[in-house]
Amino acid sequence: MGQQKLILEGPNDKHVIENLCATHLPRPKGYESRTKYKHFVEIGGGDNGVLELLDTSLATVSDLTNIGVVMDCDLNFLPNKRWDAIKKILVQNGYSHLPKEISSYGITIIQDNLTKIGLWVMPDNTNSGYLEHFYEQLISPSDKMLIRAKSEVAKIIQEKENRFSETHRQKAIIHTWLSWQETVGLPLGTAMNKSYINKHTPIALKFIEWMKNTFDFEL
Amino acid sequence: MIKELHIQNYRLFKDFKIKNLGQVNLIAGKNNTGKTSFLEALMLYESRGDNYFLAKLISTIIENRVGKNNGFTRSELIASIIYLKQEKDLSIKINDLILQTDFNKNTKKINGLSKVKNLTLATQLPNSAIKETLTLFDNKIKNYILSDYYGYVSSSIEHNNNIRWHKIALRPEEDIIIDALKIIEPRVIRLNIQNDNAIIRLKGNDKPSSINSLGDGINRLLTIALEMVAAKGSVLLIDEFETGLHHSIQEKVWDFIFQLSKKLNIQVFATTHSKDCLEAFYEIASKKDYENMGKYFRLERDKKLGIKPISVNMRQLKTAILHDLEIR
Numbered sequence: 001m002g003q004q005k006l007i008l009e010g011p012n013d014k015h016v017i018e019n020l021c022a023t024h025l026p027r028p029k030g031y032e033s034r035t036k037y038k039h040f041v042e043i044g045g046g047d048n049g050v051l052e053l054l055d056t057s058l059a060t061v062s063d064l065t066n067i068g069v070v071m072d073c074d075l076n077f078l079p080n081k082r083w084d085a086i087k088k089i090l091v092q093n094g095y096s097h098l099p100k101e102i103s104s105y106g107i108t109i110i111q112d113n114l115t116k117i118g119l120w121v122m123p124d125n126t127n128s129g130y131l132e133h134f135y136e137q138l139i140s141p142s143d144k145m146l147i148r149a150k151s152e153v154a155k156i157i158q159e160k161e162n163r164f165s166e167t168h169r170q171k172a173i174i175h176t177w178l179s180w181q182e183t184v185g186l187p188l189g190t191a192m193n194k195s196y197i198n199k200h201t202p203i204a205l206k207f208i209e210w211m212k213n214t215f216d217f218e219l
Numbered sequence: 220m221i222k223e224l225h226i227q228n229y230r231l232f233k234d235f236k237i238k239n240l241g242q243v244n245l246i247a248g249k250n251n252t253g254k255t256s257f258l259e260a261l262m263l264y265e266s267r268g269d270n271y272f273l274a275k276l277i278s279t280i281i282e283n284r285v286g287k288n289n290g291f292t293r294s295e296l297i298a299s300i301i302y303l304k305q306e307k308d309l310s311i312k313i314n315d316l317i318l319q320t321d322f323n324k325n326t327k328k329i330n331g332l333s334k335v336k337n338l339t340l341a342t343q344l345p346n347s348a349i350k351e352t353l354t355l356f357d358n359k360i361k362n363y364i365l366s367d368y369y370g371y372v373s374s375s376i377e378h379n380n381n382i383r384w385h386k387i388a389l390r391p392e393e394d395i396i397i398d399a400l401k402i403i404e405p406r407v408i409r410l411n412i413q414n415d416n417a418i419i420r421l422k423g424n425d426k427p428s429s430i431n432s433l434g435d436g437i438n439r440l441l442t443i444a445l446e447m448v449a450a451k452g453s454v455l456l457i458d459e460f461e462t463g464l465h466h467s468i469q470e471k472v473w474d475f476i477f478q479l480s481k482k483l484n485i486q487v488f489a490t491t492h493s494k495d496c497l498e499a500f501y502e503i504a505s506k507k508d509y510e511n512m513g514k515y516f517r518l519e520r521d522k523k524l525g526i527k528p529i530s531v532n533m534r535q536l537k538t539a540i541l542h543d544l545e546i547r
Contacts, residue, residue: 052538053542056538060544061545
C-alpha cells in the first residue's frame with residue numbers, strides 16, 4: 001500500500017480539516033490513527049510552499065498513490081488561477097488532458113500509472129477567499145455575535161482605525177467572533193467541537209465529498 | 220568528467236540512461252535496484268577492457284557478492300556475475316565513448332577509444348584466463364590493490380590499505396591522510412601502516428596506538444582518504460557510504476570529500492541506504508563553495524528499462540528533507 005498525502009497551507013487549515021474529517025470519515029488507508037493524521041497531513045507553508053511540496057512529491061517520491069491539495073484563493077483572483085498553477089506542475093510530471101476549469105466540487109484527476117490528484121480551493125472552489133470564509137459557513141447565519149462582529153469590523157475599517165490589512169477583514173471577523181464565546185478566543189480548530197459550530201452544513205458535506213473522491217479510506 | 224552514462228544489458232540494467240551527472244554523486248535505491256552493479260559498470264568502463272584487470276575485477280566481485288567457500292564452482296559464479304545469459308551485447312557508454320561487446324562477430328571492441336585491446340568477458344574467458352583469475356583470487360587477494368584505474372571503497376569495513384599507503388608514505392599526500400583522520404581524532408599527528416595494521420601517534424602520547432582503538436569510523440575514513448588520493452584525476456567509487464560512520468561525523472566526511480575531489484579533480488560515486496547520509500550530503504552539497512558539484516539520484520526498477528534513475532535536484536532535496544518525504 002502506497003502513501004497518501006493531504007497538503008495544506010498552514011496549521012489552522014490542518015486543525016480545522018482534521019477535525020472535520022474525524023467527524024465524517026474513517027481513517028485514511030495506510031494511516032494508523034483516525035484523529036491524529038500524522039504523516040497524512042503535510043503543511044506546505046503558504047501557497048508557494050504547497051506548490052513546491054506538490055512538485056517535489058510527484059517528481060521524487062515513488063509510492064504516493066493519492067495527493068490532495070487545499071489552497072486559499074486570495075482576494076485578488078479567482079480559483080482557476082490556483083488550478084492553473086497546479087496544472088502546470090501536473091503537466092511537468094506527466095499528466096495530460098486536464099480540465100480547463102475547476103468545478104464547484106473541486107478537482108479530482110485519475111490517470112493511468114500516475115498519482116491520483118485532488119484540489120480544493122478555499123472557500124468553495126468558486127469564490128475568492130480563505131479558510132475563514134469557509135469557516136463562516138459552519139456558523140449559523142443568524143448567529144447574533146457573527147452579525148455584530150461583521151458590523152464592528154466594518155465600522156473599524158470605515159473609520160480607518162484598522163491595524164490589519166483589508167484583505168484580512170474576514171480573519172478579523174472570525175477571530176473577533178471566537179473571542180466573544182463562552183471560552184474566550186479558542187483557536188479555530190479547537191472551537192470546532194463547540195455547539196456553535198455546525199459540521200453538517202452544505203459546504204462541510206461538499207468538502208467531505210471531495211475528500212472521499214480524492215483519498216482511499218478504511219471501510 | 221563523466222557527464223552522461225548509458226548502460227545496456229549489464230545485470231539488471233537493460234537500457235539505463237542518466238544525464239547531468241555531478242562531480243560528487245550520491246545514489247540511493249531499495250535493495251536489488253542495482254546500486255552495486257552501477258558501480259561495477261563504472262569499474263568495467265574505467266578498466267577500458269584490460270584483460271588482466273577484468274580478471275581481477277571479476278574475482279573481486281565474486282568475493283564481495285558471495286564470499287569464499289560458497290559451494291559454487293568458479294565458472295558458475297563468473298557466469299552468474301556477468302549478465303550475458305541472453306547473449307545480448309553489453310554496452311557501457313560514457314559521454315561519447317562506448318565499451319561494448321559484439322557477439323555476432325565474436326569480436327569485442329571499444330569504440331572511440333584509442334587503446335583497443337581484446338576485451339574478453341567472463342563467459343568467454345579462455346581456460347587459461349580463468350586459471351589466472353583463480354590464481355589471483357586465491358593467492359593475491361590479500362595483497363593486491365583493486366585498481367590503478369580508480370579508487371574503490373567497498374561496503375565492508377575491512378579493507379587492505381597497505382599498498383595504497385606505501386605509495387604515498389613520506390610524500391606530501393601523507394598530510395592529506397592525516398588531515399582526514401583529524402576529522403574524527405584531532406590529536407592524530409603521525410600514521411604508519413604495517414602488514415595491514417594501521418598505527419597512529421596521538422599528540423601528547425609517547426607510545427603509538429592501534430587505529431582500531433579509535434573505532435570503526437576512523438578506519439573507514441582512512442580507507443576513503445587513501446582511495447581518494449589514489450583516484451587523483453579519476454573516479455572514486457564508494458559502496459555504502461555510511462558503513463562505520465556515525466551520523467554525527469558524516470557531514471564532516473562529506474565536506475572532506477567535496478573539498479578533496481575539487482582539489483584533486485576526482486569524480487565521486489557513492490551509494491547509500493541511510494537517511495542520515497542523505498541529509499549530511501544535502502547540508503554539504505548546498506554550500507556555496509560546492510555549488511553545482513553535488514547530484515543525488517535514486518535507482519528504481521522499471522519493466523521496460525530494467526532500472527531507471529529518478530533525479531532529485533537540490534531544491535527538491537531540501538523540500539523532501541524538510542517534510543520528511545521518503546525519497547531513498
